[in-house]
Amino acid sequence: MSNRGLVNDVAIVGVGGAGTNIAFCLEKLGYTTIHINSSTQDESAIKGAKNIRHLKGFNGCAGNRALAEKALAENMDIVDEISALEESIVYVIFSSAGGTGSGVSTALIDMLVEETDKTICAIVVLPDKDEDFDFHVNSYKCCQELLEIENMGSVMFLDNNSGNKQTINSICTTMLNTFLSNNSVSELGNVDEQEKRTILSTHGSMVLSVLGNEKASAEKVIEMLTTNNIFAPIQSDGKCEYIGIINSAKKINKDDIIKIVGIPRRTFEGHGSDKTITAISGLSFPFDHLNSIKEIAKQKHDERINAAKAIKSNELEDLDFSDDIVVEKEEKQKPKKLSRRDKLKMLSN
Ligand SMILES: Nc1nc2c(ncn2[C@@H]2O[C@H](COP(=O)(O)OP(=O)(O)OP(=O)(O)O)[C@@H](O)[C@H]2O)c(=O)[nH]1
Ligand SMILES: [Mg+2]
Incomplete structure (x- = not known):
């Protein structure tokens, strides 16, 4: 192999917004790269990327993992394209917290592991603690599925609590490239x-x-x-x-x-x-950290339920004038007030 170390034998597949952003950094460093997305907006964030594969028939998955898996099922030519790549190591890169990357990647990795002799590695982005409920639920479910894929290679878990997203992307890709491309020789x-x-x-x-x-x-x-x-x-x-x-x-x-x-x-x-x-x-696997993602999801769930309960007690209450009925009856029993005309009539009798 050339003096670029392992670079020529590693292909990169980015999936979803975060995945394709990180994959694009590696594409710029010379790696064969495929970007998979369902959203044209996410695709426009990686201007100049060579191989964008749009999940046809879909425009974003809005955090819905099941929808993303369906999108892959309807675009299986992309899986075949990745399987046919020359490189023997494939990195699948994605955020576990969104829809597209989270839903597509576990299914994709599972198939590549089952159907090819390639080494399938992953870079998985984990949400920061202040992100919404849905992100934590998706992330936990995605990691649960990933951990079940026994024959896959190594996984790097990126923690978005550790700083700015672009900085994380850049540090991760620079370090990986330094490791893969290093070809130092010494006696x-x-x-x-x-x-x-x-x-x-x-x-x-x-x-x-x-x-x-x-x-x-x-x-x-x-x-x-x-x-x-x-x-x-x-x-x-x-x-x-x-x-x-x-x-x-x-x-x-x-x-x-x-x-x-x-x-x-x-x-x-x-x-x-x-x-x-x-x-x-x-x-x-970083079980303690993944469990902390589950705990955050639970905490946010409880907060949502409590807020929903509070909203229920603020609903407009039913009108209940049942205690007024007696009064009404009494009023009915009262002799009808005579009009002045009737009074005059009586006077005339
Ligand atoms: N490290 C890092 N995290 C990112 C980046 N972009 C988004 N994220 C995080 O990724 C999660 C959202 O995942 P995305 O990749 O945007 O979602 P997606 O796969 O496009 O899925 P949908 O848009 O829901 O269909 C959130 O936790 C974001 O904070 C990025 O460039 N780098
Ligand atoms: Mg997206």
Whole structure:
């Protein structure tokens, strides 16, 4: 393969607004990319994108995952096109919280895993805590489905609580590209393409950190893998399959990383890079964070129900004048007030 590392063997599929925004960043870095959307508005946000595949017959899915899955079912030529791509690794990128990306992607990944020999990886965007009820419900359901796809490769969960969306897109795609394209060579050892493939194709959650040589230290790498990053917090249960460390001049001690992420099956170490790149894969899925999304959904649900109850008690009440009936009767029993004409009549009798 060329000196662009794994770049030529990775294809990108962005789905929905967030997915296609992130995919477009990778398209600009030279990756074969397909953008899937149901909304022409989302499509106009990625001006200049080469391969836009519109889900024909649909214009937006408005947060409806089931509708999005139906849209894919009616546009299966897109699945066939992705299956026929030359690249052996496919990244499907989407937000779990919307409709189109969330509904299409789990079905798409499931089919690609079932029907092809490709390694199917994902980048999944998770909502920020202040977003609406629906976003949290969709996100939880989508992740639930994703976690059931046993034979898929690694998944990077991007946490939108960690900052501005564009910044998250840019950091994620820059780091992934740095990892995939790195081809540093050293007599001390390399992380070769096959080792990178092993890291990527391992089922479970994956996180990355990239640091310039001047900043590289185990402490800084750990900070970037755990607290100061764009990923959902890693599940601290010690489950970890692979660690890849591509060192720059300042060597990172792998034991410092192992203490934090867990004991791997194997650590791949390379040297001679201009950046210190650390990749951890085969981590448990970020269950605590995904459960916190469920809790936010529940809390927002309760708030909505309480608000709805309050509205009911503010409804216009029925008019009830039943206690007036007696009065009316009494009034009826009262002798009819005589008109002046009748009084005069009586006088005349
Ligand atoms: N990180 C990141 N998040 C985004 C971006 N655009 C939207 N989001 C988030 O993604 C979620 C909404 O998903 P979208 O991708 O817009 O939805 P969609 O897949 O187009 O689905 P529908 O529009 O509902 O059919 C929300 O949580 C947004 O905050 C983006 O460019 N980057
Ligand atoms: Mg959209």
